[in-house]
Amino acid sequence: MKKIFFLLGLLPALNCFCQTDRSSFDPKVTEVWDLKPVKISPAKKIGDPPSDAIVLFDGKDLSKWTTAQNSEAKWDIKDDAMIVTKGKGDIKTKQTFGDMQLHIEWRTPDEVVGEGQGRGNSGIFLQERYELQVLDSYESVTYSNGQAGSIYKQSIPLVNACLKPGEWQTYDVIYMAPRFSENGRVIIPAYVTVLQNGVLVQNHTQIQGGTEFKGLPVYRAHGKASIQLQDHGNPVSYRNIWVREL
Amino acid sequence: MKKIFFLLGLLPALNCFCQTDRSSFDPKVTEVWDLKPVKISPAKKIGDPPSDAIVLFDGKDLSKWTTAQNSEAKWDIKDDAMIVTKGKGDIKTKQTFGDMQLHIEWRTPDEVVGEGQGRGNSGIFLQERYELQVLDSYESVTYSNGQAGSIYKQSIPLVNACLKPGEWQTYDVIYMAPRFSENGRVIIPAYVTVLQNGVLVQNHTQIQGGTEFKGLPVYRAHGKASIQLQDHGNPVSYRNIWVREL
Amino acid sequence: MKKIFFLLGLLPALNCFCQTDRSSFDPKVTEVWDLKPVKISPAKKIGDPPSDAIVLFDGKDLSKWTTAQNSEAKWDIKDDAMIVTKGKGDIKTKQTFGDMQLHIEWRTPDEVVGEGQGRGNSGIFLQERYELQVLDSYESVTYSNGQAGSIYKQSIPLVNACLKPGEWQTYDVIYMAPRFSENGRVIIPAYVTVLQNGVLVQNHTQIQGGTEFKGLPVYRAHGKASIQLQDHGNPVSYRNIWVREL
Amino acid sequence: MKKIFFLLGLLPALNCFCQTDRSSFDPKVTEVWDLKPVKISPAKKIGDPPSDAIVLFDGKDLSKWTTAQNSEAKWDIKDDAMIVTKGKGDIKTKQTFGDMQLHIEWRTPDEVVGEGQGRGNSGIFLQERYELQVLDSYESVTYSNGQAGSIYKQSIPLVNACLKPGEWQTYDVIYMAPRFSENGRVIIPAYVTVLQNGVLVQNHTQIQGGTEFKGLPVYRAHGKASIQLQDHGNPVSYRNIWVREL
Numbered sequence: 001m002k003k004i005f006f007l008l009g010l011l012p013a014l015n016c017f018c019q020t021d022r023s024s025f026d027p028k029v030t031e032v033w034d035l036k037p038v039k040i041s042p043a044k045k046i047g048d049p050p051s052d053a054i055v056l057f058d059g060k061d062l063s064k065w066t067t068a069q070n071s072e073a074k075w076d077i078k079d080d081a082m083i084v085t086k087g088k089g090d091i092k093t094k095q096t097f098g099d100m101q102l103h104i105e106w107r108t109p110d111e112v113v114g115e116g117q118g119r120g121n122s123g124i125f126l127q128e129r130y131e132l133q134v135l136d137s138y139e140s141v142t143y144s145n146g147q148a149g150s151i152y153k154q155s156i157p158l159v160n161a162c163l164k165p166g167e168w169q170t171y172d173v174i175y176m177a178p179r180f181s182e183n184g185r186v187i188i189p190a191y192v193t194v195l196q197n198g199v200l201v202q203n204h205t206q207i208q209g210g211t212e213f214k215g216l217p218v219y220r221a222h223g224k225a226s227i228q229l230q231d232h233g234n235p236v237s238y239r240n241i242w243v244r245e246l
Numbered sequence: 247m248k249k250i251f252f253l254l255g256l257l258p259a260l261n262c263f264c265q266t267d268r269s270s271f272d273p274k275v276t277e278v279w280d281l282k283p284v285k286i287s288p289a290k291k292i293g294d295p296p297s298d299a300i301v302l303f304d305g306k307d308l309s310k311w312t313t314a315q316n317s318e319a320k321w322d323i324k325d326d327a328m329i330v331t332k333g334k335g336d337i338k339t340k341q342t343f344g345d346m347q348l349h350i351e352w353r354t355p356d357e358v359v360g361e362g363q364g365r366g367n368s369g370i371f372l373q374e375r376y377e378l379q380v381l382d383s384y385e386s387v388t389y390s391n392g393q394a395g396s397i398y399k400q401s402i403p404l405v406n407a408c409l410k411p412g413e414w415q416t417y418d419v420i421y422m423a424p425r426f427s428e429n430g431r432v433i434i435p436a437y438v439t440v441l442q443n444g445v446l447v448q449n450h451t452q453i454q455g456g457t458e459f460k461g462l463p464v465y466r467a468h469g470k471a472s473i474q475l476q477d478h479g480n481p482v483s484y485r486n487i488w489v490r491e492l
Numbered sequence: 493m494k495k496i497f498f499l500l501g502l503l504p505a506l507n508c509f510c511q512t513d514r515s516s517f518d519p520k521v522t523e524v525w526d527l528k529p530v531k532i533s534p535a536k537k538i539g540d541p542p543s544d545a546i547v548l549f550d551g552k553d554l555s556k557w558t559t560a561q562n563s564e565a566k567w568d569i570k571d572d573a574m575i576v577t578k579g580k581g582d583i584k585t586k587q588t589f590g591d592m593q594l595h596i597e598w599r600t601p602d603e604v605v606g607e608g609q610g611r612g613n614s615g616i617f618l619q620e621r622y623e624l625q626v627l628d629s630y631e632s633v634t635y636s637n638g639q640a641g642s643i644y645k646q647s648i649p650l651v652n653a654c655l656k657p658g659e660w661q662t663y664d665v666i667y668m669a670p671r672f673s674e675n676g677r678v679i680i681p682a683y684v685t686v687l688q689n690g691v692l693v694q695n696h697t698q699i700q701g702g703t704e705f706k707g708l709p710v711y712r713a714h715g716k717a718s719i720q721l722q723d724h725g726n727p728v729s730y731r732n733i734w735v736r737e738l
Numbered sequence: 739m740k741k742i743f744f745l746l747g748l749l750p751a752l753n754c755f756c757q758t759d760r761s762s763f764d765p766k767v768t769e770v771w772d773l774k775p776v777k778i779s780p781a782k783k784i785g786d787p788p789s790d791a792i793v794l795f796d797g798k799d800l801s802k803w804t805t806a807q808n809s810e811a812k813w814d815i816k817d818d819a820m821i822v823t824k825g826k827g828d829i830k831t832k833q834t835f836g837d838m839q840l841h842i843e844w845r846t847p848d849e850v851v852g853e854g855q856g857r858g859n860s861g862i863f864l865q866e867r868y869e870l871q872v873l874d875s876y877e878s879v880t881y882s883n884g885q886a887g888s889i890y891k892q893s894i895p896l897v898n899a900c901l902k903p904g905e906w907q908t909y910d911v912i913y914m915a916p917r918f919s920e921n922g923r924v925i926i927p928a929y930v931t932v933l934q935n936g937v938l939v940q941n942h943t944q945i946q947g948g949t950e951f952k953g954l955p956v957y958r959a960h961g962k963a964s965i966q967l968q969d970h971g972n973p974v975s976y977r978n979i980w981v982r983e984l
Contacts (some may be wrong), residue, residue: 025460029953031389031522033512039406041442043521045418046292049406050407050445052334089380099925101446143277145708149864153276158492160285161296162276170292174446175438176926179917185650187837187923187984188914188926189509189698191450193439197288199296200347201418204437204450206681206698214271216637246449266771277634279758285890311674391954404923422680423826425671431896433591433667433738434680435944452927459523462883492679517952522891523881531898531905538784538908541897542937593938634767645768650925655815662784666931666938683942685912685931689780691788692839692912695984696929706763708775736859738896738941 025221026097045168047103049242056093056227057082057241065091068128068228081107081237084122084229092226099246102126102173102227108136108164109238114234116142120165122236123152126175127229130190130200131211132237138162149194152211157201158192168239169197176246178207178219186219255283264361271409293349293412302339302473303328303487310422311337314474316372325354325385327483332370338374339473345492346371348372348419348473353483354382356412360387360480366411368482369398372421376436377457384408395440398457402448414485415443422492423454424465431464539595539662541734548585548719549574549733557583559719560620573599573729576614576721584620584718586672591738594618594665594719599729600628602658606726608634614655615644618667619717622682623703626728630654641686641693644703649686649693660731661689668738670699670711678711756927784858785841785908787980794831795820795979803829806866806966813842819845819975822967829868830964837984840965842910845975846874848904852972854880860888860974861890864913868928869949872974876900887932887939890949895939906977909933914984916945916957940956953960972975 049055056064059080064075073091076083108120120136130151137147137160144150148169149157156196163169172195179188186209194202209217229238249320270323273465295301302310305326309317319337322329354366366382376397383393383406391397393414395403418441432455440448455463475484533543541547548551549557553574557565565583568575600612612628622643629639629652636642640661641649657659662688671680678701703710721730762807779789780838787793794802797818811829814821834968846858853863858874868889877883882888886907887895902906906920916927932940969978 022460025468026520029462032391033389037406042445044409046444145278159287160283198292205665214268214273271767274761512951519952524883525881529898533975534899534937538936635771637770652781690784691780706760707845
């Protein structure tokens with residue numbers, strides 16, 4: 001019989017100094033006092049930004065955003081939401097980020113148009129390159145690694161947790177940026193956890209490289225980068241976007 | 247200059263078959279169609295149980311719970327909450343769990359009594375042994391690896407995201423159970439991610455072993471186990487408890 | 493200035509009980525006595541099997557092996573090595589494995605024939621499905637995720653650490669099997685670390701699913717499985733194969 | 739019956755575009771050509787430095803080493819080995835390192851003196867703070883998280899893979915440095931894998947913070963740092979030390 005560990009306590013002849021009697025241990029030895037987490041104020045309502053969040057969009061204006069080409073962002077704003085405006089192109093945050101907790105709310109059009117990848121398609125590019133898919137895949141059929149909640153063409157969501165088109169949905173994202181060696185090789189890949197509407201859809205998923213429509217994802221070294229929202233030609237809305245740097 | 251990877255495209259003499267021209271690639275090759283995530287219905291309100299959740303406490307009764315000794319659970323229920331009832335001991339779920347997403351809400355007494363570990367102390371034992379601390383540490387001073395949001399005596403929360411005593415707080419927990427070899431040795435430790443009031447306080451934290459008041463944590467092999475709530479003598483309340491098996 | 497943690501020791505007014513003075517701590521509290529690792533005997537010569545290894549091939553016979561179809565393995569044996577014998581098909585271990593440390597030595601023909609994937613091609617399928625590539629890629633050009641040391645079509649080796657064709661090479665592999673949920677979904681992917689000729693070529697690489705020649709890898713639930721060696725039509729030799737279950 | 743994933747292929751009515759027929763896929767789409775690992779030369783004999791290694795000690799002199807206080811290192815050298823020389827203090831590499839593969843050989847005195855932590859004690863401090871224990875624990879009894887192969891007071895080795903006192907032993911170490919946030923908090927802990935005499939004794943072990951004799955380990959932010967060898971008063975020998983930066 002194989003045995004890797006055995007309990008010394010079970011041995012017939014036992015050196016008394018081998019038995020761990022914890023009762024006499026001072027519990028203070030395993031207390032840590034000299035590092036204190038900073039106190040922040042969480043929101044009263046889950047989903048609203050806590051005191052240490054950077055609010056990226058509060059319904060008023062696009063002052064924190066530019067186009068992907070660094071010119072003025074021109075998506076429409078209506079009813080406290082920004083709306084992908086066809087032909088205006090992707091927009092991205094002026095500020096760049098690494099590891100972060102991201103909250104973002106999105107809504108696909110209540111008037112359903114198109115199918116598969118043509119229905120309510122947009123996307124959230126973490127660090128401008130790793131796409132968390134936004135899509136109306138409530139009932140529409142598409143490939144599983146391309147539906148809402150997927151890391152596009154890399155990781156299928158654990159469940160389809162979509163609400164109906166026209167309803168506001170939330171993504172709560174914990175994102176750990178990749179680390180690169182001095183030689184430009186990825187040495188710690190990115191990891192992402194996503195809750196969609198409060199339901200876990202990506203569980204510490206390892207990202208395989210930059211999102212690719214064709215062929216395999218590949219890592220290319222980069223530093224901090226923006227959060228980028230995709231103009232895929234469909235009027236998807238976004239609101240209540242905030243981020244906490246980790 | 248050292249270089250681990252180089253781009254073949256930069257070489258003067260390039261074998262044409264080495265250059266990857268993705269333009270001709272068929273994008274269907276990286277679509278996955280034949281695995282489909284099951285469709286579930288998320289709650290309309292974040293925090294409420296989605297359709298695939300097991301509701302452990304809905305405010306009505308303790309029918310899903312027993313004492314740690316498997317007799318009838320006798321905590322008081324009031325205003326849709328269960329209250330730690332001094333002397334009634336810990337309670338645990340009748341059902342046992344492994345990997346899970348757990349939602350639980352808790353409230354420490356609005357009348358502040360005691361200090362440090364004596365103020366509003368309770369705890370959530372994942373699999374009956376790994377304690378996510380519950381404590382009124384809004385203003386009270388205690389050791390950092392013993393405050394609310396800590397994995398007790400193992401991991402300090404990233405921030406103090408506490409609400410005031412008397413206010414309802416939430417934990418959203420993603421828990422990956424440890425894996426043991428046939429010999430009883432831990433081979434993949436447990437990992438836990440915790441959002442407190444929507445704020446990340448534990449980020450894929452590796453659990454070091456069973457929670458110990460004295461001495462170091464140590465792993466001992468186990469299978470599925472209950473979620474256990476601690477009676478530490480303070481009237482802490484719990485409500486809206488649900489779990490999704492992963 | 494943002495600050496998540498601060499040192500209490502730096503504060504002007506310090507509650508004396510907050511400062512951790514470790515000098516009075518009993519060092520015994522952080523000693524662990526009651527779990528003892530089993531004592532094994534390592535080999536005198538690195539590469540030879542330690543006392544707790546299961547020797548899968550010692551140069552004598554194929555008694556531990558069958559074909560993939562569970563009939564008698566018929567590869568040739570010569571000079572203490574087994575040789576891929578064209579047309580005899582893949583062979584696999586009779587015993588099945590999960591997490592393991594694997595040592596295996598291989599040699600591609602000293603007479604170089606063919607190019608790219610046609611030169612000295614074989615492969616080690618961990619659990620019958622995850623291929624660690626064996627190839628003469630000392631000087632031959634092929635795709636990087638298909639050269640020796642790669643997880644085939646998934647992960648490029650960190651460096652090309654190949655010896656010349658005709659020389660014996662070693663793989664030391666640390667393999668953690670994937671874990672699946674009761675529903676057949678992968679919940680912890682497989683990870684693999686590989687040293688080729690003593691040089692790290694795969695560093696805790698996450699495996700993305702079963703090896704696929706066409707299209708993306710996909711996980712399908714399985715239990716313990718064999719180590720399988722590929723007949724790719726080239727007379728690659730293997731010797732000194734042993735495994736330690738973790 | 740619960741089911742997270744189902745195979746579309748099993749459904750009675752199947753949309754033909756849902757079934758993945760991989761046979762028509764072009765296998766080139768999953769080839770990666772444009773990133774090439776650099777070619778290095780492994781040693782002919784396992785344990786000797788490959789061509790891209792930095793040799794830290796080749797048996798001749800301590801030119802790559804200083805004392806912990808940055809003055810001249812004064813350990814004795816004899817028979818191509820350096821020997822811990824009582825009273826000369828710890829020595830460390832002049833060069834500093836982050837992620838690395840480390841090879842080091844060590845020998846405790848063949849004349850056994852002392853017991854437990856007093857017998858052939860030294861240690862290898864990764865980045866000057868995370869101790870991989872060196873000890874004659876072939877037969878001597880000590881606490882398990884303090885024996886050879888342990889991460890001192892943090893992680894027990896998987897097996898006791900020690901050779902006899904007086905025999906040369908090897909450590910092959912894969913070390914991933916911790917990453918800290920801009921605020922000084924650890925955001926990705928260090929991980930270490932150790933083969934002792936070719937046998938896995940630490941398997942992707944998470945390091946909990948700097949090594950502490952008393953109390954719990956705690957992380958404090960740092961950058962690249964030296965490899966440091968401990969003078970614990972016993973004449974332990976070291977030889978053939980090399981490192982590869984990852």
